[in-house]
Amino acid sequence: MSDIDLGKRPAANRSGALRSRLTSWDSIILVLTALVLIIASFTVDNFGTSRNFTFMVLDLLPIILIALPMTMIIVTGEIDLSVASTLGLTSSMMGWLWNQGLSIESIIPLCIAIGAICGVVNGFLITTLGLPSLAVTIGTLALYRGLAFVVLGDGAVADFPWNYTGWVTGTIGGGAVPNVLILIVVLALIFGIVQHATPFGRSLYAIGANAQAAHFSGIRVARTKFWLYVASGAVAGLVGVLWTLRYSSARADNGAGLELAVVAAVLLGGVSIFGGKGSLPGVLAGVVLLTALQNALRLEDVSGQALNIVTGTLLVLSVLLPNITTAVRGNWQRRKLRQAAAR
Amino acid sequence: MTVTSDRSAPTDAPLGAPAAKRFGGLLKTRELGIVLALALLVAYTAIDNPRFLSGQSIRDNLLNTAILAVMATGQAVVVITRNIDLSVGSVLGISAFAVATLMSNQDLPMVVGLLAGLAIGAVAGLVNGVLVRYGKVPALVVTLGTLYIYRGITYSWAGGSQVNADELPRHFLTFANDSILGIPWLVLIALVVVAAGSVMMRNYRVGRELYAMGSSPAAAELAGIKVARNLLGAFVLSGALAGLAGVLYAARFGTVDAAAGTGLELNVVAAVVVGGVAVFGGSGSVWGAALGALLLTVIGSALAVLDINQFWQQAIVGALIILAICADRLVAVRIARSLRKRDAHV
Numbered sequence: 102m103s104d105i106d107l108g109k110r111p112a113a114n115r116s117g118a119l120r121s122r123l124t125s126w127d128s129i130i131l132v133l134t135a136l137v138l139i140i141a142s143f144t145v146d147n148f149g150t151s152r153n154f155t156f157m158v159l160d161l162l163p164i165i166l167i168a169l170p171m172t173m174i175i176v177t178g179e180i181d182l183s184v185a186s187t188l189g190l191t192s193s194m195m196g197w198l199w200n201q202g203l204s205i206e207s208i209i210p211l212c213i214a215i216g217a218i219c220g221v222v223n224g225f226l227i228t229t230l231g232l233p234s235l236a237v238t239i240g241t242l243a244l245y246r247g248l249a250f251v252v253l254g255d256g257a258v259a260d261f262p263w264n265y266t267g268w269v270t271g272t273i274g275g276g277a278v279p280n281v282l283i284l285i286v287v288l289a290l291i292f293g294i295v296q297h298a299t300p301f302g303r304s305l306y307a308i309g310a311n312a313q314a315a316h317f318s319g320i321r322v323a324r325t326k327f328w329l330y331v332a333s334g335a336v337a338g339l340v341g342v343l344w345t346l347r348y349s350s351a352r353a354d355n356g357a358g359l360e361l362a363v364v365a366a367v368l369l370g371g372v373s374i375f376g377g378k379g380s381l382p383g384v385l386a387g388v389v390l391l392t393a394l395q396n397a398l399r400l401e402d403v404s405g406q407a408l409n410i411v412t413g414t415l416l417v418l419s420v421l422l423p424n425i426t427t428a429v430r431g432n433w434q435r436r437k438l439r440q441a442a443a444r
Numbered sequence: 445m446t447v448t449s450d451r452s453a454p455t456d457a458p459l460g461a462p463a464a465k466r467f468g469g470l471l472k473t474r475e476l477g478i479v480l481a482l483a484l485l486v487a488y489t490a491i492d493n494p495r496f497l498s499g500q501s502i503r504d505n506l507l508n509t510a511i512l513a514v515m516a517t518g519q520a521v522v523v524i525t526r527n528i529d530l531s532v533g534s535v536l537g538i539s540a541f542a543v544a545t546l547m548s549n550q551d552l553p554m555v556v557g558l559l560a561g562l563a564i565g566a567v568a569g570l571v572n573g574v575l576v577r578y579g580k581v582p583a584l585v586v587t588l589g590t591l592y593i594y595r596g597i598t599y600s601w602a603g604g605s606q607v608n609a610d611e612l613p614r615h616f617l618t619f620a621n622d623s624i625l626g627i628p629w630l631v632l633i634a635l636v637v638v639a640a641g642s643v644m645m646r647n648y649r650v651g652r653e654l655y656a657m658g659s660s661p662a663a664a665e666l667a668g669i670k671v672a673r674n675l676l677g678a679f680v681l682s683g684a685l686a687g688l689a690g691v692l693y694a695a696r697f698g699t700v701d702a703a704a705g706t707g708l709e710l711n712v713v714a715a716v717v718v719g720g721v722a723v724f725g726g727s728g729s730v731w732g733a734a735l736g737a738l739l740l741t742v743i744g745s746a747l748a749v750l751d752i753n754q755f756w757q758q759a760i761v762g763a764l765i766i767l768a769i770c771a772d773r774l775v776a777v778r779i780a781r782s783l784r785k786r787d788a789h790v
Contacts, residue, residue: 233723406600421579
């Protein structure tokens with residue numbers, strides 16, 4: 102009897118693991134994304150065209166890039182709400198520096214550095230002073246956006262060199278693949294490998310699961326979090342540059358409100374707000390799903406604002422559904438055990 | 445067992461009292477800090493331009509604070525329980541549009557509008573509370589989701605349309621500026637809400653239970669506190685007050701479209717944090733949050749009077765939030781140190 106049990110349990114566990122993998126939110130969101138893409142390209146006019154593909158990639162560019170470090174930050178159980186304001190500040194600085202007559206080649210690295218400095222400030226307040234990240238980044242959200250307005254007021258700077266603005270909106274050899282897609286793929290690969298295939302990446306999950314235990318097992322919790330915020334700031338700075346070039350307009354209010362869209366996409370991708378859980382492929386699928394839905398509905402002339410209902414519902418469901426299935430499965434197992442005991 | 449209780453009883457009693465006093469003293473300094481900052485700001489601005497203290501200027505500041513203070517009261521209660529309600533801006537929007545539509549081209553009394561706003565907000569808050577408690581979804585996720593959902597519903601309903609001031613009854617529009625005993629209704633309502641909220645949180649059992657839930661949710665549950673009921677209550681309160689704020693918004697501004705109150709949630713959270721409510725719950729006060737709302741509003745008008753570039757306002761608010769969290773941290777560290785010292789003596 103015990104032999105059978107021993108032999109059976111791993112098998113049962115394996116099929117259970119497979120089942121829980123298939124019913125995990127990551128997989129559901131991947132399937133959902135594929136379904137939306139397929140259905141939309143058959144039923145929505147112009148959805149599958151290469152022109153629309155370019156627009157879609159340009160639309161998802163800011164969210165997907167900022168989501169890369171954001172995923173890591175949320176996995177460690179923290180949050181960064183200041184990203185959109187960092188984007189706005191770098192956009193403002195870009196316009197201001199351009200007006201000062203600097204060359205665009207020196208402005209772009211400077212702007213990324215400014216973003217990184219914004220991240221350093223966040224990281225210092227959160228890790229060195231030990232302040233709660235939610236409150237700190239709400240503060241720097243206001244601070245950085247405010248500084249963006251101080252730098253540029255409510256004006257705009259628009260006369261950026263054509264070869265740069267053209268590169269951001271252009272495609273490779275005039276074909277269907279946008280230039281910025283290379284950037285997305287390269288950065289996603291780097292972040293994906295770091296998060297899922299390096300000791301550093303694994304340590305993020307350990308920190309998110311239990312920061313104290315991670316600390317006692319030799320992980321430098323504070324230093325790790327600090328560099329995540331620097332990375333988040335630098336990427337937000339890069340996106341600020343790309344945003345400015347895409348619309349050929351440096352404005353202080355660029356990207357306002359984007360932080361909530363990014364957090365929504367990351368959570369939708371199955372990352373737990375409490376940290377320790379989630380994967381980058383799920384997040385990428387979440388971003389693509391949101392952008393594709395928005396794009397398809399816009400082509401169908403549905404108001405983009407009504408899409409908010411879909412976004413919000415998906416966001417709540419992304420946490421609610423796994424909770425319900427766990428509860429139902431728990432109930433079912435308990436009943437089975439009770440029946441077995443009665444027998 | 446009797447030995448331990450005998451030993452702990454006499455040592456706790458004399459040591460507990462001064463510690464509690466010291467604790468209360470520190471908390472007092474926290475709100476005193478905001479009052480001082482406010483007094484300094486007002487004094488400096490008034491010296492520069494005495495008109496800043498004129499009746500009209502004070503009235504404008506209070507009117508501008510009222511809506512934020514009403515929302516900050518609800519938010520403070522939710523944050524004290526270690527949760528957050530990001531949906532308040534969207535609840536204000538849906539309530540403002542619904543009530544404006546209800547009142548337009550009809551002659552309904554003001555009370556109906558106020559009650560409708562409260563009811564809409566309460567339902568929205570109940571949805572949040574049920575999802576947080578029974579769906580076991582974190583409050584940040586739920587209210588970020590309903591932020592989108594409530595706003596989306598308002599947009600689908602309103603489309604591009606708006607309710608204009610000329611469609612609204614006169615008494616509805618004059619409500620914001622009408623005053624009783626020299627105090628505008630808007631300010632009076634805010635005062636009543638803040639006072640009632642403060643008394644509830646300070647002196648009533650349910651208020652103390654909400655603090656206990658914020659300090660340690662698990663301990664509160666084990667101590668027999670009706671956590672589910674209290675949590676739902678906190679979210680319903682926050683929603684209802686955001687709904688009330690929606691009516692006040694519609695009355696004050698007269699023109700309401702689907703975008704009313706967009707992004708307001710961050711101002712409300714900022715007011716609460718500046719007012720000394722810790723984001724991890726369990727400490728802070730409703731009147732502190734209301735003071736935070738007042739401070740944020742006065743900064744805005746002081747900048748205009750001092751002829752400082754308006755664009756500095758947001759940056760200053762941001763710096764103030766960070767300063768407030770640092771101050772809280774300092775207080776917490778000091779309390780922890782004094783508690784450790786006390787434990788070391790025992």
